[in-house]
Amino acid sequence: MSEFRDVVVTGIGLVSCAGEGIAAHLAALGAGAPARTDTETFAPYTVHPVAPLALDGQIPKKSDQRQMEPWQRLGVYAAGLALESAGVKGDAELKGRMHLVVSAGGGERDTAVDGAILTGLRAAEDTGAYLNEHLQNDLRPTLFLAQLSNLLAGNIGIVHGVTGASRTFMGEEAAGTDALRIAQARIASGQVDCMLVGGSYSAERPDVMVIHEMGGYLRARDFRPVFDRVPEDEAGFILGSAAAFLVLEAAEHAASRGARALARLGPVGSDRTKRAPGSTEASLAALWAATGLAAPDVVIAGATGVAPVTAEEGAALARLAPGVSVTALGDLTGHSLETTAPFGVALAAALVSEKGLREVAVTVVGHRRGEGVIRVTAA
Amino acid sequence: MTNQSFRDAKGRDAKGRPLVAVTGLGIVTSLGQGQADNWAALTAGRSGIHAIRRFPTDGLRTRIAGTVDFLDTAPLVAPALSQRFAEAAADEAIAQSGIGRPGDFPGALFIAVPPVEIEWPQRQALAEASGQTGPITYTDLQRAAASRRFDPWHDLFIFGTVADQIADRFGTKGSPISLSTACSSGATAIQLGVEAIRRGEVTAALCIGTDGSVNPESLIRFSLLSALSTQNDPPEAASKPFSKNRDGFVMGEGAGALVLEDAQAARARGAKILGYVLGCGEKGDGFHRTRSSPDGAPGIAAIRAALDDAGTEPDAIDTVNAHGTSTPENDKMEAMSCAAVFGDRIRALPVSSNKSMIGHTLTAAGAVEAVISLLTIAHGRIPPTINYAVPDPAIPLDIVAQARDVPVRRVLSNSFGFGGQNTCLVLADEPA
Numbered sequence: 001m002s003e004f005r006d007v008v009v010t011g012i013g014l015v016s017c018a019g020e021g022i023a024a025h026l027a028a029l030g031a032g033a034p035a036r037t038d039t040e041t042f043a044p045y046t047v048h049p050v051a052p053l054a055l056d057g058q059i060p061k062k063s064d065q066r067q068m069e070p071w072q073r074l075g076v077y078a079a080g081l082a083l084e085s086a087g088v089k090g091d092a093e094l095k096g097r098m099h100l101v102v103s104a105g106g107g108e109r110d111t112a113v114d115g116a117i118l119t120g121l122r123a124a125e126d127t128g129a130y131l132n133e134h135l136q137n138d139l140r141p142t143l144f145l146a147q148l149s150n151l152l153a154g155n156i157g158i159v160h161g162v163t164g165a166s167r168t169f170m171g172e173e174a175a176g177t178d179a180l181r182i183a184q185a186r187i188a189s190g191q192v193d194c195m196l197v198g199g200s201y202s203a204e205r206p207d208v209m210v211i212h213e214m215g216g217y218l219r220a221r222d223f224r225p226v227f228d229r230v231p232e233d234e235a236g237f238i239l240g241s242a243a244a245f246l247v248l249e250a251a252e253h254a255a256s257r258g259a260r261a262l263a264r265l266g267p268v269g270s271d272r273t274k275r276a277p278g279s280t281e282a283s284l285a286a287l288w289a290a291t292g293l294a295a296p297d298v299v300i301a302g303a304t305g306v307a308p309v310t311a312e313e314g315a316a317l318a319r320l321a322p323g324v325s326v327t328a329l330g331d332l333t334g335h336s337l338e339t340t341a342p343f344g345v346a347l348a349a350a351l352v353s354e355k356g357l358r359e360v361a362v363t364v365v366g367h368r369r370g371e372g373v374i375r376v377t378a379a
Numbered sequence: 380m381t382n383q384s385f386r387d388a389k390g391r392d393a394k395g396r397p398l399v400a401v402t403g404l405g406i407v408t409s410l411g412q413g414q415a416d417n418w419a420a421l422t423a424g425r426s427g428i429h430a431i432r433r434f435p436t437d438g439l440r441t442r443i444a445g446t447v448d449f450l451d452t453a454p455l456v457a458p459a460l461s462q463r464f465a466e467a468a469a470d471e472a473i474a475q476s477g478i479g480r481p482g483d484f485p486g487a488l489f490i491a492v493p494p495v496e497i498e499w500p501q502r503q504a505l506a507e508a509s510g511q512t513g514p515i516t517y518t519d520l521q522r523a524a525a526s527r528r529f530d531p532w533h534d535l536f537i538f539g540t541v542a543d544q545i546a547d548r549f550g551t552k553g554s555p556i557s558l559s560t561a562c563s564s565g566a567t568a569i570q571l572g573v574e575a576i577r578r579g580e581v582t583a584a585l586c587i588g589t590d591g592s593v594n595p596e597s598l599i600r601f602s603l604l605s606a607l608s609t610q611n612d613p614p615e616a617a618s619k620p621f622s623k624n625r626d627g628f629v630m631g632e633g634a635g636a637l638v639l640e641d642a643q644a645a646r647a648r649g650a651k652i653l654g655y656v657l658g659c660g661e662k663g664d665g666f667h668r669t670r671s672s673p674d675g676a677p678g679i680a681a682i683r684a685a686l687d688d689a690g691t692e693p694d695a696i697d698t699v700n701a702h703g704t705s706t707p708e709n710d711k712m713e714a715m716s717c718a719a720v721f722g723d724r725i726r727a728l729p730v731s732s733n734k735s736m737i738g739h740t741l742t743a744a745g746a747v748e749a750v751i752s753l754l755t756i757a758h759g760r761i762p763p764t765i766n767y768a769v770p771d772p773a774i775p776l777d778i779v780a781q782a783r784d785v786p787v788r789r790v791l792s793n794s795f796g797f798g799g800q801n802t803c804l805v806l807a808d809e810p811a
Contacts, residue, residue, distance in 0.1 A: 045521070067668065100663070105538055107496040111517050118506040118515040128435025128595075131499060135596055136438065141603035145668050145797075149494045149538075149559045154798025157665035163677070163799065165661035167567055170494065171539030171557040178556050182571070189578045206517030210505065211497065213524035215533030220525070270554040272546060368534065369543055370554055 007187045008261035008379050009349040010254050011086025011247030013078040013198070016333040016343070017048040017240055021081060022350045024051075029327060029347070034240060034334055037223050044220040045213075047203050048240035048334030053077055058084075064159050069108040069146035070241070072155050075200025078243035079156045082196060086247035087259060092161055094257070098247075099192050100156060100166035101183045103175035103199035103338040106149035109207045113138045152200055162196055169338075173302065174272065174370025175199070176341030181268035181372075183248055188267065193253040198245030198346075199339035208239065217306055217367050226305045226328035227314050235307035237367065240334020244343035251379075261379035262353035265345065266291055269373040280309045280365055284316040287373035288361070297357040299326040300348055302340040302364035302372075313365045321361065340364055341372055348376035390643030392657070393690040396577040398810055400645045400652045403476030403638030405468035406750045408737040409445035409631060412467055418754050421762040422782045426615030426736045428629050434595055441607040443614040444593045445631030445738030454535075458495045460591025462541045464634035464743070465490065469549055469587055476638040476650060478583055479550070486583030486640075488551035489571040490542045491564030493592040493742045497536045505529060541589070551585055561796030562702070563661075564588055565635055565745025566804055570659040572639045582644040588746030589634035598630060604669060606706060618739075619766035620703035620732035621710050621778050628704040631738025635746030637753075642810075654753045657789070657805045658689025664799030671712045671795065678716035681801035682791065686720070689805035691789065693721050696728065696805070698761050698785075700752045700792040703732025704739050713793060714774040731779040735765045745794040745802060752790040752806045760784050 014021060017036035018028035028035055034048040041047065055073060058080030059065050065073060083089045088098075117134045124130035145151050153166035169175040169182075176199050183197040212218040219229065219236030229235045254261050269287030273279045299321050303310045317326050329335075329344050336343060341364045348360035357378070364372035392398050406413065409427030410420035420427070427445045433455070436442035450467060452459035479485045508526060509519035523529065534540045542555040560567040565588025572584030601607050608617040608627035618629040645652055662684060664677035671678060686693060702713055718725045733751050734740075740747050755761055760782055767780040789807045794800075 106494045114502065115514060115516045118502060119513075121503055122506070122515075126435070126437070127503075129437040131595055132435065132438045132599070135599045136440075136602070139596075139599065139603060141600075144600040144604060147494065147496070147600070148561060148797060150561045150796070150798045150800065151668065153663075154668055154800075157663045157799045158668065161665050163663035163665045165663045165681075165802075166560070166798075166800070167571075168559045169556055170492070170559055171542060171555075172537055174539060174554050175557065178554050181554075182556070185578055185580065186574065191574055191578070206521065207497075210517060210520045210524045211533060211536055213521055214529045214531075214536075216527065216530065217533065272543070272554045274547070366539075368537065369539060372554075 004188050006251035007184050007248055007265045008251045008254050009246050009263045009265055010249050010259045010261060011082040012346045012350055013081030013085060013245040014346055015050060015074050015078045016242040017051055018332060019051045020053060025347060026350055026354055028332055032331055033223055034332060039222055042206060042209060045209050045218060046222055046238045049204055050074060050241035059159055067142060068155055071200050071202035072146060072152050074202060074241060074243040075152045076155050076159050079196060079245040080160055082245035082247050083160055095161045097164045098162050099164040099195045100153050100162050101179040101197045102153045102168045103179040104149050104152050104168060105170060105338055106147055108146040110143055111206055172337050173340050173364055173366035175338045177268060177270045177364045177372030180341055180345060181270050184265050184268050187248055187250050194249045196245055196247055198342040200243035201336040201339045203239030203241045219305060226303050226330040229305045232307045235305060237304040237306060237335035240336050242333045242336035242339050242343055244339055244346045246342060246346050263349035264377045264379045266375035272370050280312040280371060281316040283371040284363060284373060285320060287371060288320050291373050291375040293361050293375050296321055296324055296359045296361040299324055299361045300344045301326050301328050302344050303328050303330060304335050304367045305330055306367045309365050313363060345374055345376060352376055352378050393811060398642035399573045399576050399656045400640050400642040401637055401654045401753055402640050402645050402650045402652060403472035404750045404753055405471030405636035406747060407447060407464045407467045408633035408747060409447050410737060413471055414754060421736060422760055424763045424765045426765060428614045428618060428738055430614055440609045441598060441602050442611045443617055443629060445629060446593045447632045456498050457493055457592040457594060458535060458541050461492055461589045462544055464591055465545055465587050465589035466548060468634035468636035469585060472636040472638045478638055483550040484585055486581045486585060487553050487575055488546050488555035489568040489584060489586045490545060490557055491568040491588040491742045492541045492557050493590050494559060495536055495538050498594060501532055560800040560802060561798050562741055563745050563794035563796040563800045563802035564742040566794040566802040568746060569637060569656060569749055569804060570802060573656050573659055576639060576641050582641040584639045586639055587634060587636045588743040590740050590742040591632050593630050593632055616766050618705045618735050620705040620735050620764055621771060621774050621776060622767055623769045623771040625705045625707060625710060627706050629738035631740040633740045633743050633747050635743055635750040637749060654756055655807045655810055657691060657807045657811050658685045659804055660684025660688055661802045664801060669797050670708060675712050675715045677801050678712055678795060679719045681803045682716060682720045685803035685805050690811045691805055696789050696791045697787045698729040698790055700748050700790050701730050701732045702793040702795045703734055705734060714776050726775055727777055729761050729779045729783060730776045731761050731764045733762060748792050749804055749806060752792045755790060756787050756808050759786050
């Protein structure tokens with residue numbers, strides 16, 4: 001297959017603590033701190049909670065809303081915004097052949113049930129039998145469907161009728177970069193014409209804080225700008241609820257249906273280098289060159305705030321794009337793991353289409369692994 | 380025509396894309412480790428389903444599974460087991476293919492892994508370490524996590540670690556992809572590898588499906604959806620795909636690994652080609668979260684897409700390696716979908732489900748069953764669907780109840796999953 005086609009962004013759907021949609025996020029971009037910060041609900045951890053959403057607008061059936069947990073509702077909502085923005089929400093034929101790549105985790109818990117079982121296990125004579133009995137009696141059967149990673153994609157199929165076929169990538173920050181990489185490559189090579197790609201993350205869950213506190217990756221302090229989280233005892237990420245979806249199309253496919261191309265997405269640079277001093281910086285430099293970035297007007301950095309990789313990401317950007325304004329996504333939305341890359345690219349596309357920027361760079365450095373560099377240009 | 384140009388012509392399919400050859404296979408199931416042990420057991424009609432010994436099953440409606448008990452890990456948790464099975468399968472596949480050098484696989488990694496979560500023994504340990512003597516909440520678990528005593532569990536219970544460790548061990552190139560399409564994940568891993576080779580991004584891909592998630596909560600979740608067989612006694616008779624008295628699937632564990640290569644590159648290095656992935660097809664289903672469209676249209680579309688992608692007519696398929704879970708719904712829908720695609724020929728087309736012996740290996744199933752499909756081609760023998768004692772009159776298929784010796788050139792391998800996932804593969808001895 002020798003054909004390589006331009007890949008354009010024709011739809012954007014964004015949800016975060018800054019609100020919903022393109023305008024709200026562009027307005028919030030220069031603020032320097034997320035619009036919503038909650039230091040109390042999950043103390044000692046700070047969280048950037050999602051702005052209130054009128055779910056009915058994108059998920060009209062209450063029965064569908066009830067069948068999902070927050071990470072799925074956010075994702076389905078943002079996917080609906082993206083389809084609307086691309087002007088395809090009512091195009092059943094196109095949605096029926098639209099493919100989907102989701103980057104997501106999953107694993108939503110019923111924290112009350114977990115707590116009660118843990119409390120009961122302490123006094124149980126036969127812990128195995130106790131666990132079996134209480135899991136069987138106390139777990140909501142449908143909770144499983146909020147735990148399976150691929151059930152965000154499943155719900156997007158059910159609610160929005162996007163039923164070409166879906167794949168779900170897991171694996172924290174790198175999953176988002178690779179979802180974009182595979183989607184872009186499949187469209188560019190002619191394997192598919194049109195895709196919905198994105199991710200969703202709900203930070204308002206105490207169980208995810210247990211996972212990220214282990215290892216010491218979570219910041220148990222108030223907000224501080226991501227690149228200012230030095231020295232090391234200031235390091236760490238603050239989780240934020242966010243979802244981002246993009247409609248990607250072959251340029252000619254978009255043109256043939258009269259859709260406006262908001263931005264062009266270049267081949268996505270992604271790699272996984274073994275973490276060692278300087279390896280992240282070197283990897284970003286190599287990917288930067290491979291993606292053909294020339295002179296970006298701004299950089300959106302997916303930096304987590306974790307040491308030492310965030311300092312390396314900052315140092316790499318200072319060398320690769322000297323004097324260019326760098327916005328840390330964490331200063332807008334908080335950290336949203338698998339959603340970071342799609343969110344950054346959606347925002348970059350919005351800057352190109354609404355603010356007239358010519359070239360925007362997005363970087364994604366996972367808290368444990370994975371580096372990504374993505375080039376978004378004017379269509 | 381020179382020898383070289385002949386090779387060039389054979390290196391591409393009818394659509395002009397690089398042909399995708401299989402040069403290495405690896406398999407782990409409850410029946411054993413490796414192709415030889417699995418093939419012997421599968422063709423003998425032996426079951427790997429047994430009473431669960433890994434954890435207490437008191438009070439459970441389902442107390443059987445096809446766990447892999449001969450490989451273990453510490454701690455014994457799903458991601459660690461999944462990694463161990465994947466390593467064993469990949470070791471075998473890479474050794475057979477002879478590709479690269481040890482620890483230096485010259486291609487990409489696509490791995491289907493079960494969704495990862497912290498498990499109950501670890502939750503209990505955190506609860507205990509918190510010192511809380513009243514009701515336990517997640518605040519207590521957070522406080523225990525902050526003690527730094529449990530830091531290694533972060534990596535153990537995040538989603539990307541299994542792929543990362545496999546990438547390190549085998550030296551695959553680039554960012555490894557961990558994926559889930561529920562019970563069709565293993566087939567999707569193969570599809571991603573095929574697509575990357577066809578795009579010319581890589582000349583080799585290590586595609587793995589692995590699953591070691593038989594633990595109390597996973598089992599109970601499926602049980603609460605009434606998806607599992609409750610016919611615990613005898614365990615080996617519980618999984619009975621396409622039978623009238625089928626009552627659910629049996630969870631299984633294992634891994635399947637395939638080394639895929641650009642056929643031309645494989646030939647150029649003198650590799651033995653075991654077969655080809657001629658085509659992959661997929662179709663989403665927006666009908667329901669766990670049930671398929673009543674008209675079977677998405678399943679039918681996925682099969683047709685795989686045949687189209689392979690450039691193959693239905694008549695060229697010699698046998699169907701069915702998804703055949705042994706749930707009332709899946710088997711009915713799958714039979715209906717096959718009948719729609721194959722027409723009257725479906726009554727004489729051998730169909731078999733490996734799950735009758737190994738259970739449903741979930742995330743791994745598509746890869747495990749692709750490996751078995753390629754062994755079926757290599758040996759000219761179709762493994763049986765055991766426990767097919769009471770045929771379902773509503774399913775007019777030629778179910779292979781005893782191992783059957785027939786020449787097999789092309790296999791259709793089906794995988795269907797929760798969330799509207801349908802993925803089908805066409806595997807063959809030679810290019811179309």
